[in-house]
Amino acid sequence: MFEFNGLHHTQLAIPPGAEAQIRAFYGDVLGMTELEKPPVLAARGGCWFRGGALELHFGVEQDFVPARKAHPGLLVADLDALAERLTDAGVGVDWDDNFPGHRRFYAFDPLGNRLEFLEPEAKR
Numbered sequence: 001m002f003e004f005n006g007l008h009h010t011q012l013a014i015p016p017g018a019e020a021q022i023r024a025f026y027g028d029v030l031g032m033t034e035l036e037k038p039p040v041l042a043a044r045g046g047c048w049f050r051g052g053a054l055e056l057h058f059g060v061e062q063d064f065v066p067a068r069k070a071h072p073g074l075l076v077a078d079l080d081a082l083a084e085r086l087t088d089a090g091v092g093v094d095w096d097d098n099f100p101g102h103r104r105f106y107a108f109d110p111l112g113n114r115l116e117f118l119e120p121e122a123k124r
Contacts, residue, residue, distance in 0.1 A: 009048070009055035010072040012113050015064035019047050021110045022058050029089045030082075032056070066112030079103055079119035 014022055026032045032049035036042075045060035054074060076082050083093045086107055094106045104118035 006053075009057050011057040011059055012067060012072070012109075013061035013064055014046060014058045014111055016045065016060050016062065018060075018064075018111055019045065019058075022047055025109050026056065026058075029085065029091065064111075066108075066114075068112065068114055071106075071114040071116050073116040073118060076117050076119050079105070079117060082117055 023034065026049045027034055030049075030051065032051040035048040035050055035055070037046070037048055046058045048055060048057045050056075056072065083095075083105060086093050091107050096104055096106060099118065102118045102120055104116060107115050107117065109115060
């Protein structure tokens with residue numbers, strides 16, 4: 001019998017030529033580390049990032065449409081610090097208290113892809 005052991009990565013689409021915008025946001029603003037793509041995949045464009053055990057891959061899609069509803073849910077330690085960092089960078093943060101057991105907010109990357117950031121509430 002098989003079992004799932006975790007999530008290796010989530011991929012989001014970007015339009016051709018948008019790598020610089022993605023690097024500025026995910027690398028500079030969010031502080032993620034860019035990973036070197038294997039040469040055969042690098043030829044397709046896009047870029048990959050890692051933050052902690054999480055990987056986000058960005059693939060070029062010719063007829064790009066941002067993911068406005070579908071989104072990765074990213075667990076964060078110190079959600080308030082991340083919200084402040086995003087706000088300081090001019091990124092809007094939309095808090096939502098409708099997920100039991102977690103504090104969370106939504107934000108959009110520069111291309112309009114929706115991101116959910118959440119942190120488990122402290123047990124009382």
